[in-house]
Amino acid sequence: MSEVTMDKIVSLCKRRGFIFQSSEIYGGLNGSYDYGPMGVQLKNNIRDFWWKEMTQMHDDIVGLDSSILMASKVWEASGHVGNFSDPMVDCKECKSRFRSDQIDLEAPCPVCGNKGTFTEPRNFNLMFETHIGANSDDSSVVYLRPETAQGIYVNFKNVVASSRVKVPFGIAQIGKSFRNEITTKNFIFRSCEFEQMEMQFFCKPGDDEKWFPYWREQRMAFYEKMGIRADHLRWHQHGPDELAFYAKDAYDIQFLFPMGWQELEGVHSRTDYDLSQHTKFSGKQQDYLDPVTHERYIPYVVETSAGLTRNVLMALSDAYDEEVLEGGDVRNVLHFHPKLAPVTVAVLPLVKKDGIAELAKELEETLREHYTTFYDKGGAIGRRYRRMDEIGTPYCVTVDYDTKEDQTVTLRFRDSMEQVRIPMSELVATIDKATREYKRK
């Protein structure tokens, strides 16, 4: 396999309708991207897979969808207003920028050596700010949420009161977050607007020692179920200097992206920091009364926080392949797990004449009920297979003259390019079985 570069992925994403630069006809907007027909389907498939794994497959996790705009006090309580608003100074001489709390303002500039060239410290808020109401006075300032987690914490009491859940339990949420990043780079890896898939697991203080490793294991298993190659995944434990102020312990799942190992998901032990902060700032006790033991405590939290948009980039990077076939042909193929592929089944008439195309179209329409399908009658059959390979379609069904006689079709597999002849009536069962047993080569 040849080297997978970000350029190749960006190019394929644009060519095949996965991801476009935002506002492209106006010259683009830095750090913003649009998901095209293939991209949105891939993203939704990953999202749905995560949601099913977390909520449907865990009876101790419930869902939530909180609003993007929240009371500004939430961000004071969470520490985002303080920590995201780092005062910065610029060197007027060499234009370098520093955090004012990390530099001696009386000393010479460490970059150019000039003295007395710093500007006054200025605030750079990493949260996007907007206003509610027509007049933009200070009292109406609101922020676009920089993480989805706080929406979960502030609803902790609501969920406990309304859902008959008992600690330990988790709340899962998928949604957009916004960060006014100084630098955006590496395609969709770091963007100003991104989607998170978060689960906050509430447990009794002390029990976090048990749940923290449990969720680490669960989360890594998730990526294996997604068909991601194990040697492209690894753990990174935060050292003492890397730990956030609220964290007791933190591990990241890293993926080997084209630009190197980078964080994909964080599994963090957050203690009772967040609920305590909200107790303090709201004046309302964010505690839990155990209905059996009558103990009252503020639960500890184990958080799993994954980037959905990073998952999309991972899925593309992991799947991308340029395969050299016998004879020197190069086949571009995306080896998505079948349950993530934007198109699951393509139906192709071998030829257009003699009613073959119509028969194929009919079959495609019956398959729609089960899968996302695609019908393509244009060009040579081999070319159509290659087009499907390039968007990662795992199964192609070809209709030919024999189909008219005996109701059999050819089922072609993306990864092996092997074909089997089966009755049309067994298509769904055969495809479902292949999906269940799918293993990434």
Add this chain to the structure above:
RNA sequence: GCGAAAGUAGCUCAGUGGUAGAGCUCCACCUUGCCAAGGUGGAUGUCGCGGGUUCAAGUCCCGUCUUUCGCUCCA
């Protein structure tokens, strides 16, 4: 935010002051009985955007936006 390079058709790129180009892709028809690039015909551009110099700008100058690489940043 700093420094450097780049931006021409959907993609990859050629075009160094004088009529906007190629290959691939795409569309139609033909061919094709299972793995791309066979035939015929066709479509596609305010040369990123704005200003300037010039008789004339894709080409030179300035600004701006975007992308890439390196810094910086990354709760």
